[in-house]
Amino acid sequence: MARFDSLLDACGNTPLVGLPRLSPSPTVRLWAKLEARNPTGSIKDRPAVWMIRAAEAAGRLRPGDTILEPTSGNTGIALAMVAKLHGYRLVCVMPENVSAERTQLLRMYGAEIIFSPGPGGSNAAVAMARQIAEEHPDWVMLNQYANEANARAHYESTGPELLRDLPTITHFVAGLGTTGTLMGVGRYLREKVDGIQIIAAEPRYGELVYGLRNIDEGYVPELYDATVLTRRFSVGTRDAVLRTRQLVEVEGIFAGFSTGAILHAALAVAHDAARAGRTADVAFVVADGGWKYLSTGAYGGTLADAETALEGQLWA
């Protein structure tokens, strides 16, 4: 049944598609979970719906309230859609170095944007949002980095969908941002599948993004629990762009750059399994489509051009 009473009910149940051309062999297979097929086009619709429903159930949110959230884009866009349908005002604190499309989409959904300084990336947005929250005690900060409903969205939806569609799953690979996807899906699969490997792919941006004043200004999301993960990879801009292009060229999937980073890690573990002579079913997340990143120009030209175009940008 593909009929739903409202847009929010159409969240989740995304397709899992095989990648026969990129898979190392018929016994080591790659599978893409197409999260771009959610209502606002990214995996973040799941935590947005879960976090708002949890806040409503707890009596923290009432119609007309203002939601405040630090976000580099997709969570903001997802929250903006849910907020519109549920009658909330949304204020997003967003780093100034994100793609133009994210700003346009947020404004289209009626969200207000407060820009945080580009150097420092999301860390700076989190810090600024905390400050603003203190000045506006009546605003509700859902705080995706610490909100258990973020991880629970994946524990209750993404994880069960993956196991239902791929009972032979051996590896799950996703991006590491708030850590919600990996914590939620990771915990679910660890409970159900013996020997499951949970692999994190973390974007490694250009240097400007790491321009913190000192190490103590670093940030690890409250949701993060390293024991859920098996391995964790840092993927640079060049590898992420290369894999993003390969995914569209070889398998026809047009994705954002964070997905390229995830695919890079998925291919690494798949080839490890193939070399070791093991069978494997490696599922990875296609976090969003490439539409929001076209203005970066990084889908064309040489890899070096793309790297330059994305320098200083939060591309994931």
Next chain:
Amino acid sequence: MSIEVRVPTILRSYTGGLKVVTGTGDSIADLLTNLDTQYPGLRARLITEEGGLHKFVNVYINDEDVRFLGALDAKLNDGDTVTVLPAVAGG
């Protein structure tokens, strides 16, 4: 045994502004000890008084997080690249 180490902007005050330095060692712990003789003070920015990796520091061998490879005991091979980065949020 030669290991290339990429140093983040915020720690380059210890390396005389160098972005990439070279060190030696069979493990991350050995490498950091070696680097500290060349660039005094660097090790103390990465390792806590309790002897573990600083919470807000991530260290990678060939792009893989050393915390999942044995942390400071993670083994190094000639030609490996080590990257040091401060922890940043995504999302």
